[in-house]
Amino acid sequence: MEDKNIQIATVGGGCFWCTEAVFQEVKGVENVVSGYSGGNVPGRPTYREICSGLTGHAEVVQVTFDANVISYQDILVIFMTTHDPTTLNRQGADRGTQYRSVIFYHNTEQKNTAEIVLNELAEYYDDPIVTEITEAQPFFEAEKEHQDFYKNNPDYGYCTFVVEPKLTKLRKLHADKLK
Template identity: 80%
Template sequence: MNDKNIQVATFGGGCFWCTEAVFQEVKGVANVVSGYSGGHVPGHPTYREICSGLTGHAEVVQITFDTNVISYEDILVIFMTTHDPTTLNRQGADKGTQYRSVIYYHDDAQKEIAELVVKEVAPYYENTIVTEISPLDVFYEAEKEHQDYYRNNQTQGYCSFVITPKLAKLRKLHADKLN
């Protein structure tokens, strides 16, 4: 990979374990790191603090990808179609501001593309899209046990009942973009 073709995207679509598992299957994605962004308390938050809902952080993933293989627009279309961007602070049974749908853009070009993609996918949803589009301030990497969560815990209940169906949807909708 040529460094000038490498970009970073940061967004949250509910539990970061789900979003991480989705993007680990996408062609051109070199790395996926689970973490936290968008909070209002100082310092590096912990998973326990995030789960309290009091820090203002969202569970997010930060994706490093090669634009020669996949575009930022395609990354966002996959993101917007593999979670429910119409539920405020909720994905399935996961409730709280830490599970909000959010795109943290890294520059003005990413902001413009994010706004465009949200408009493009809106007609496919019955309800209004509530995905937040905000500038990235700080990304905090989550604890080690949250990295590669699905790969390391596929037989765990949450993985079987929540993540595996998301991956099936991904494979159905975006087979041409997968490894």
């Protein structure tokens, strides 16, 4: 059996419940953790603090994946096509800097790949892509109740009306990349 090539991608595309649910269905993804990154206040932020929009953190997911199964480029294409990367600090009804579209790169290769992907996808959107490409910053795991949220709460209203349409889009656009 071939050795694994484990890598990490950190992305934020609005509420982390959506992004987490999307990547949990992708082949080659080993783990998805909801959390916070990109803030400018000391200490470990809480969900309540993040929701205030005052900490500067974004809701993100940290995706651990096997690059021998799925490439970082494919991870980013899935990310960019399952949320709206053209709305600044907003995804649907969720508004604030904590819901911004952001890619936190972990090395120069990831930064270069992110720039290429955003450039290639730009022509498919009517509005300009506003996704930030930023060097990885400290990642703080979200509280336990936010982990596996969709799996644990599929009938919750937000899951029905916001998460499920993103999963439908994932399944339609990226069927060949699913577990």
